[in-house]
Amino acid sequence: MVNSHKILDKILNARENRALQRALFLKQQFNTLSLSLNIPGYPKSNTFISTFFLEVKNDLISYLQANRIEIISKKETLILDEAGDFFIVPISKNSKIDLLELKKLTENFEKSHPLGRLIDVDIFNDLGLPISSGKKKPCYFCREHSAISCMRNKRHTKQEIRDLIFNDILKQLAITTKNNRINTLSGFASKAILYEISLSPKPGLVSFKDSGSHTDMHFFTFLNSAVSLTPFFNEFCELGYDYTGKLDAILPKIRHIGIKAEQEMFKATGNVNTHKGIIFLFGISLFSIAKITSENKEYSDTAFSNLVIEITNGIVKNELELTSKKASTHGELMFETYGKLGAGIRQEVAEGFPSVFTNALPFLDENFKNHQEINQEEIQKVLQTTLLHIMTLNNDSNILYRSNLESLTKVKQLAKNAIHSKKSYIELCNYCKENHISPGGSADLLSVSLLIHFVKNA
Numbered sequence: 001m002v003n004s005h006k007i008l009d010k011i012l013n014a015r016e017n018r019a020l021q022r023a024l025f026l027k028q029q030f031n032t033l034s035l036s037l038n039i040p041g042y043p044k045s046n047t048f049i050s051t052f053f054l055e056v057k058n059d060l061i062s063y064l065q066a067n068r069i070e071i072i073s074k075k076e077t078l079i080l081d082e083a084g085d086f087f088i089v090p091i092s093k094n095s096k097i098d099l100l101e102l103k104k105l106t107e108n109f110e111k112s113h114p115l116g117r118l119i120d121v122d123i124f125n126d127l128g129l130p131i132s133s134g135k136k137k138p139c140y141f142c143r144e145h146s147a148i149s150c151m152r153n154k155r156h157t158k159q160e161i162r163d164l165i166f167n168d169i170l171k172q173l174a175i176t177t178k179n180n181r182i183n184t185l186s187g188f189a190s191k192a193i194l195y196e197i198s199l200s201p202k203p204g205l206v207s208f209k210d211s212g213s214h215t216d217m218h219f220f221t222f223l224n225s226a227v228s229l230t231p232f233f234n235e236f237c238e239l240g241y242d243y244t245g246k247l248d249a250i251l252p253k254i255r256h257i258g259i260k261a262e263q264e265m266f267k268a269t270g271n272v273n274t275h276k277g278i279i280f281l282f283g284i285s286l287f288s289i290a291k292i293t294s295e296n297k298e299y300s301d302t303a304f305s306n307l308v309i310e311i312t313n314g315i316v317k318n319e320l321e322l323t324s325k326k327a328s329t330h331g332e333l334m335f336e337t338y339g340k341l342g343a344g345i346r347q348e349v350a351e352g353f354p355s356v357f358t359n360a361l362p363f364l365d366e367n368f369k370n371h372q373e374i375n376q377e378e379i380q381k382v383l384q385t386t387l388l389h390i391m392t393l394n395n396d397s398n399i400l401y402r403s404n405l406e407s408l409t410k411v412k413q414l415a416k417n418a419i420h421s422k423k424s425y426i427e428l429c430n431y432c433k434e435n436h437i438s439p440g441g442s443a444d445l446l447s448v449s450l451l452i453h454f455v456k457n458a
């Protein structure tokens with residue numbers, strides 16, 4: 001009893017403090033807006049309730065802004081005490097809106113929020129009187145009666161209401177976390193392919209400056225393609241975030257999204273293959289990164305690499321070695337001719353991206369951390385060197401297909417020389433153009449390296 005009296009005292013004191021804070025604004029003749037959560041019982045807050053409260057607060061401020069309600073942000077006050085989380089801010093005297101209209105506006109905010117029945121936005125006029133629209137809030141627990149009626153009639157216990165509220169808040173936080181992570185991750189994917197295409201000039205590849213060894217596509221073909229892929233990057237992430245099944249069954253699911261992405265790509269480019277390789281590589285990469293983050297594990301190169309190996313386990317054997325049908329795709333033909341060396345991107349993923357992790361990514365991590373702050377020329381330089389690191393290692397099946405093993409060896413050597421020599425870079429670009437060579441596989445791996453770097457840097 002003594003204890004519950006003590007708690008009640010603490011809560012009442014805290015409420016007194018809030019009234020004092022409001023009185024301070026009243027003295028300056030401000031109308032005020034405040035926000036609190038309806039948490040029955042004690043304690044009224046904890047870490048996740050506070051996190052949720054801040055999310056609601058930020059959302060409310062954007063909502064007010066969108067409705068052209070001016071608040072005086074520099075006077076806003078956040079309190080966390082025995083009475084829970086509390087936010088109060090004076091409304092600018094420039095805001096000409098009628099207070100009853102404002103009250104209705106904030107009631108709409110509460111109504112449109114998934115947990116709106118928990119949220120209380122209160123408006124007080126400059127005489128310190130609350131503005132009410134006369135509407136009663138429904139009960140959080142049963143939604144059948146008004147909250148006041150259920151409280152007066154003690155229809156539910158405090159504990160059962162609290163359990164439900166805590167559960168709902170945790171679910172809501174998980175939804176926003178997931179959405180934020182997926183948006184960020186698919187944004188990184190788009191950014192990575194835009195950075196790749198913007199590196200100019202590139203050996204044999206399409207760039208802003210020229211189309212390299214290609215005659216059927218140019219820079220803008222790639223922009224069209226990049227935009228068409230964005231929704232599918234989201235889908236790959238979503239799949240990775242939610243997937244709890246067996247990993248050896250995932251490849252067809254990733255490919256299913258990939259095939260839809262390819263169809264959109266061909267539509268966007270007038271039937272040109274711009275990003276087929278990237279769709280496959282990003283499908284696997286985004287799935288893997290999203291899966292790692294959904295388990296609340298810190299991203300690590302090893303965890304990522306191992307997951308990619310696990311997903312693509314046996315891909316070379318099953319799809320190239322053991323296939324009984326006659327080789328027809330580029331990849332199958334190259335495998336038939338060159339064995340593992342010609343297994344291209346399948347070999348790369350089956351080994352967990354060695355061309356990315358050996359030199360390219362360490363170089364990016366070292367030199368691209370503050371890429372938002374460096375100038376265009378420096379960005380080009382870093383991207384170029386990263387691409388060259390990849391080209392020195394990657395057995396690019398695009399080169400084997402369009403040319404032969406001798407050319408691949410020559411390109412690898414030229415790329416190695418070009419890391420430290422501008423002259424050699426020009427020589428490499430010329431060699432590729434003259435011999436109609438396009439190291440598309442390496443360009444795709446540059447995009448993968450960028451994606452991973454952005455994730456690590458976030």
Ligand SMILES: [Zn+2]
Pocket residue numbers: 139140141142143144145150155156
């Ligand atoms: Zn009820």
